Amino acid sequence: MMKERVHIWEQRFLYPGFTGRPGHCQVNIFAKGELAVVVLRDQDNHGSTSVTNAIEAVAAEVKRRLLIPHGLDQYRLIWVHWSRVDRVLTRVEFADPERFQNPSWRFLPWEEFTSLLEEVGGIEEVRAWLEEGSLVLREMGWQSTRDDSEA
Amino acid sequence: MTWEEWKKKAEAVLRITRKGLALLSQLSQKEEEKEDGGK
Numbered sequence: 001m002m003k004e005r006v007h008i009w010e011q012r013f014l015y016p017g018f019t020g021r022p023g024h025c026q027v028n029i030f031a032k033g034e035l036a037v038v039v040l041r042d043q044d045n046h047g048s049t050s051v052t053n054a055i056e057a058v059a060a061e062v063k064r065r066l067l068i069p070h071g072l073d074q075y076r077l078i079w080v081h082w083s084r085v086d087r088v089l090t091r092v093e094f095a096d097p098e099r100f101q102n103p104s105w106r107f108l109p110w111e112e113f114t115s116l117l118e119e120v121g122g123i124e125e126v127r128a129w130l131e132e133g134s135l136v137l138r139e140m141g142w143q144s145t146r147d148d149s150e151a
Numbered sequence: 152m153t154w155e156e157w158k159k160k161a162e163a164v165l166r167i168t169r170k171g172l173a174l175l176s177q178l179s180q181k182e183e184e185k186e187d188g189g190k
Contacts, residue, residue, distance in 0.1 A: 019158060052166045086170060105173040 005121035006031040008070055015058045017048030025051050027062055029072065030122035037061060041129070044084040051081055052105075055092060059100040078116060080108060082129070098104035118126050134150060 006029070006141040013027040025043040039057060040053050051058055059079060079092040088107065095102035117123045152160075 018162075050162060051168045053162060086166070088156050088170075088174070090170065090174070103169075105170045106177050107174060 004031065004075055006036075006070070006071075006072070007122065007125070008066055010066065013058075013062070015049075015051075016059045017054060019048060021048040023048040023050065023054055023058075025058065027066065027094075028122065028125060029062075029066060029070075030117065030120035031072050032120040034076055035068070035078070035120055036072045037078045037080060037116050037122065038067075039080045039082055039122075040083050041082040046085065050085055051083065052086065055081070056094075056100045056104050059092075059094070059103075063100075065115055080113065080116075081105070 008027075008029040008031075010027045012024050014022040014024050017023045023046045025046060028041070030037045030039070035076070038059075040051050040062075063073055067075075067077075077097070079094075080110040081090050081092055083090070089110070090105040091108040092103050092105055094100050095104070112125060114123060117126050
């Protein structure tokens with residue numbers, strides 16, 4: 001296991017869509033110790049099937065193309081979906097984490113998210129993402145963004 | 152409605168159903184816990 005922080009990202013990660021056209025999202029993987037946090041970010045334009053609808057395929061592709069080649073597939077994995085489409089931040093869990101079947105979503109409180117990212121050394125990226133403006137639901141405890149203040 | 156428009160709508164309905172149901176269930180559970188805690 002790596003003691004140093006690892007950050008792997010792909011700005012435009014393509015995954016299979018339902019209608020033959022691939023969807024895309026940004027993938028960031030932060031790993032440290034034995035933990036890897038995978039953050040899937042859509043930008044309100046996934047080009048095809050959304051990350052939510054294709055989450056099983058997205059996770060399988062991330063594992064095949066990024067986690068396995070970088071030796072991170074045996075880490076404890078936490079999947080996070082930062083969605084501009086849905087305006088929510090969620091943690092995704094799979095009933096069958098090996099085959100990524102039966103996903104479930106739950107709201108991820110902001111404190112829990114930043115604490116996770118601090119643990120794996122990804123907090124600077126989160127600050128940059130906030131600058132882009134993204135999540136707007138103040139009542140769920142997510143930080144205000146430029147989108148929010150302009151609304 | 153064009154095929155493209157229909158696909159967009161279908162995609163949104165499925166998305167809201169999949170994630171929305173899970174999130175609603177979580178919110179309902181929290182509300183129940185609050186109510187129980189208030190008794």
